Amino acid sequence: MSKIIVMTSGKGGVGKTTSSAAFATGLALRGFKTVVIDFDVGLRNLDLVMGCERRVVFDFINVINGEAKLSQALIKDKRIDNLYILPTSQTRDKDALTPAGVERVLNDLSKEFDYILCDSPAGIERGALMSLYFADHAIIVTNPEVSSVRDSDRILGVLASRSRRAEQGLEPVTQQLLLTRYDPERVERGEMLKVDDVLEILAIPLLGVIPESQAVLRASNVGMPVILDEASNAGQAYTDAVGRFLGDEIEHRFVSPQKKGLFSRLLRRSA
Amino acid sequence: MSIFSFFRSAPRPSAVQAKERLQIVMAHERAGRTGPDYLPMLQQELLAVIAKYIDIDQNKVEVKLDRGGDCSTLELNIELPAREQLKSAMAAVKKPDLKPSASADQDDEDDKLAANGPLTNGGVKKRH
Ligand SMILES: Nc1ncnc2c1ncn2[C@@H]1O[C@H](COP(=O)(O)OP(=O)(O)OP(=O)(O)O)[C@@H](O)[C@H]1O
Ligand SMILES: [Mg+2]
Numbered sequence: 001m002s003k004i005i006v007m008t009s010g011k012g013g014v015g016k017t018t019s020s021a022a023f024a025t026g027l028a029l030r031g032f033k034t035v036v037i038d039f040d041v042g043l044r045n046l047d048l049v050m051g052c053e054r055r056v057v058f059d060f061i062n063v064i065n066g067e068a069k070l071s072q073a074l075i076k077d078k079r080i081d082n083l084y085i086l087p088t089s090q091t092r093d094k095d096a097l098t099p100a101g102v103e104r105v106l107n108d109l110s111k112e113f114d115y116i117l118c119d120s121p122a123g124i125e126r127g128a129l130m131s132l133y134f135a136d137h138a139i140i141v142t143n144p145e146v147s148s149v150r151d152s153d154r155i156l157g158v159l160a161s162r163s164r165r166a167e168q169g170l171e172p173v174t175q176q177l178l179l180t181r182y183d184p185e186r187v188e189r190g191e192m193l194k195v196d197d198v199l200e201i202l203a204i205p206l207l208g209v210i211p212e213s214q215a216v217l218r219a220s221n222v223g224m225p226v227i228l229d230e231a232s233n234a235g236q237a238y239t240d241a242v243g244r245f246l247g248d249e250i251e252h253r254f255v256s257p258q259k260k261g262l263f264s265r266l267l268r269r270s271a
Numbered sequence: 272m273s274i275f276s277f278f279r280s281a282p283r284p285s286a287v288q289a290k291e292r293l294q295i296v297m298a299h300e301r302a303g304r305t306g307p308d309y310l311p312m313l314q315q316e317l318l319a320v321i322a323k324y325i326d327i328d329q330n331k332v333e334v335k336l337d338r339g340g341d342c343s344t345l346e347l348n349i350e351l352p353a354r355e356q357l358k359s360a361m362a363a364v365k366k367p368d369l370k371p372s373a374s375a376d377q378d379d380e381d382d383k384l385a386a387n388g389p390l391t392n393g394g395v396k397k398r399h
Contacts, residue, residue: 145289146289146292146293149293150293150296150297150300153297153300153301154300157301157304161304187286189284190284190285190286190287191284191285191286192286193286193289193290194286197286197289197290200290201290201293201294201297
């Protein structure tokens with residue numbers, strides 16, 4: 001049975017696309033046939049983060065409109081077996097995402113894939129609603145910052161009332177928190193909300209804490225999901241989160257400041 | 272100002288303030304969300320009707336829906352203006368044919384009005 005996951009947040013720029021790329025890659029690395037879909041119509045970016053921007057010929061909207069076959073639009077990842085990307089259109093707008101069209105494409109994908117990961121656009125309008133409507137699981141990407149936490153709460157409300165599962169009275173969409181851009185040192189100085197504060201406010205289970213990390217920008221510069229940077233904190237944190245999603249019991253790392261020796265303190269700038 | 276602020280040596284960490292502010296604003300927003308879709312409309316229309324007769328302050332209105340097992344209640348609490356203001360407000364109402372039914376037992380109500388507290392407690396009961 002295929003599972004549909006939505007990476008959502010309400011607020012923009014919190015790390016949905018970064019997390020979608022990392023998560024899809026992590027699921028594929030664990031042996032699951034995975035496709036990641038860009039729902040951000042008009043602001044396509046998943047292709048860049050995944051490093052397949054030059055291979056986009058047809059897109060999600062072409063498939064919805066019957067202008068291309070699904071197999072023509074799906075891009076197979078060059079590095080990882082089992083991993084596919086369905087890019088979106090750069091030129092159309094979100095009205096192109098018709099409920100019937102999205103449903104048909106998801107149905108076709110579910111015949112072939114174990115996991116379908118939907119990278120939501122920001123906001124709570126059509127693109128975001130379509131990306132979460134069919135979801136079985138929601139990963140709520142949140143930064144430890146007031147407007148992000150509040151918007152996440154809005155999205156939780158939307159999931160509880162306007163998803164397919166809610167409308168049809170099925171088992172609710174599972175909801176897990178992915179707290180990203182976490183800076184343990186600022187938390188220790190009392191300048192940033194703690195993991196526990198965010199958990200207390202949003203009251204959903206914690207899937208992972210992704211530290212603020214320079215590795216994320218480096219990875220996106222070269223079109224590589226950061227999870228493949230195995231030496232980086234962020235990469236390891238994403239690997240842990242994927243493991244937890246699949247049911248592994250893994251302790252949370254990177255939530256408190258790393259003890260710094262004199263040597264590493266001297267080297268700090270090059271970290 | 273709290274007495275404790277006297278003894279506080281350092282200012283409160285900004286993260287603590289962030290958490291408190293979030294808790295307050297979100298408690299409010301969640302309460303508004305759990306109601307059915309028609310609730311905001313119903314609230315607006317009810318208030319529009321009342322405002323035709325009484326000069327009410329929109330900020331002193333509270334609408335609450337409680338879902339029970341087989342019976343839900345819709346509670347409307349409106350804080351009316353003080354007696355003097357109310358009288359002049361009532362005088363300004365130019366709809367003699369549509370007298371507010373509340374004026375039938377004006378005397379009873381007058382005592383409560385003087386207290387200037389939340390007064391109308393319209394219990395609309397609905398079974399489902
Ligand atoms: N853990 C992190 N550490 C440092 N930078 C990060 C981290 N996660 C994301 N970023 C940076 O934040 C920016 C926004 O990330 P991303 O594009 O993934 O967000 P988004 O939620 O998809 O945005 P949008 O709402 O516009 O789709 C990018 O520049 C990315 O490199
Ligand atoms: Mg994005």
